[in-house]
Amino acid sequence: MDQQEDLEALQSRHRKEQRDLQARVTQKKKSATKKTRKGVNDECAALEVELKERQTRELAALNGENTEINPNEVDVHEAHYDEAQDTSGENADGIQSSMESLSISSPPSKPIDPPTSNGIRKTLNRAKARLARRAAELDALARKAAEEAASLPNLREQERARMREHFTKYRLQEKEIRADGHCLYAAVADQMDQAGLGLKPRITPTIITEKKLEGSNDTEQDLPGYKAVRHAAADFIERNPDDFEPFLEEPLPFYVHRIRETGEWGGHMELAALAKTYGVKIHVLHGDGRVDKIEPGEDAGAGGDEEKVIWLGYYRHGFGLGEHYNSLRKAP
Incomplete structure (x- = not known):
């Protein structure tokens, strides 16, 4: 089973768990009396928090173990627009999001000057460095998760x-x-x-x-x-x-x-x-x-x-x- 199939199976199970919990919570609240209502509401809230936290951990574990980023796949034009719109360098996905922010039906009011060869090279180097840092961070998170999992009961x-x-x-x-x-x-x-x-x-x-x-x-x-x-x-x-x-x-x-x-x-x-x-x-x-x-x-x-x-x-x-x-x- 490839990564996409794993993700779809996990998402399907999460949706099923959420439906089951909602049905269970509804039944509990219907059967609650005035004396037990507060305790039932607290219990239901705790169950919802527990499910949300567990599903978040499972998704994080799946993404951390299977995420692979290839800096060589960065497009020249994407890298240019990324430098124009996302100079902070906080997100490795900024190149793609910058392209999506450009609208064909609504062109920019001012034309974008074509980048020089030196500008392209600098932008690509910066994007590759940012992607490499992000990949290293993901690898570190994956190793840490594996170590924590090994120490769990x-x-x-x-x-x-x-x-x-x-x-x-x-x-x-x-x-x-x-x-x-x-x-x-x-x-x-x-x-x-x-x-x-x-x-x-x-x-x-x-x-x-x-x-x-x-x-x-x-x-x-x-x-x-x-x-x-x-x-x-x-x-x-x-x-x-x-x-x-x-x-x-x-x-x-x-x-x-x-x-x-x-x-x-x-x-x-x-x-x-x-x-x-x-x-x-x-x-x-x-x-x-x-x-x-x-x-x-x-x-x-x-x-x-x-x-x-x-x-x-x-x-x-x-x-x-x-x-x-x-x-x-x-x-x-």
Whole structure:
């Protein structure tokens, strides 16, 4: 994967994290009472600050490790305009920004005298020196970041150790789910199967597969468990747009298509949809011991007096793709 692909993947994950946090913050604020409102607001603010700082560090690390600057690619005319408009030398990108500041439709009121050969040479030398200093600064930042990273504790091992302690506290045992983008849905499917809940979604999923497009009559039972859960989440979101559209950065049809038919990660918003469509409470255990409790809602139609609960384990550092969910079964 090249640098551009890495950046796009990181930006996609950041957008997903921001949407999930916004949904989570909204749910917390809706459930707050007058007595707890201040504490909930403080907690939500802290979560937002933490996410922003972490995403900023990740972007900085990516840019610092992959930025390469070639002074030989400086254009003569760009260097000339840079000297005319940016003599401070503070930014290595001033050459490009100076060119962008010139408007074809609005030419300068005074013509720019063509540079002499000596002027071009001096400007190029100055630009190259500035770019070289900037490249050296970036290299120094990259080395410093690598040294700091090497001295940091092993976050993966720490998170796993804390999770094992919480498993004992709640009498749970972990079923590891493959980290392939479907982990949230596969973990929910495993929980339902192991708990013997036999739950059905409130909305019959719309099954859209290649076989059906060819004329067969696929049913929900023909799909893998994680795929059936994906369809259930997509249909609930699609048919309750007022609850979800405010948190989307794209049109609703595109979003639900990605839930149904791709390996797009699931998050808090999809868990909320699944809790409501299956009429089940979802407990999400974090490494710091926090348990997010996602309620099915009063009109979930779960049926019966016994509360139906499934458990998922959420990992931030334990898996290569980033965020990950495992299924947590009741220990014997």
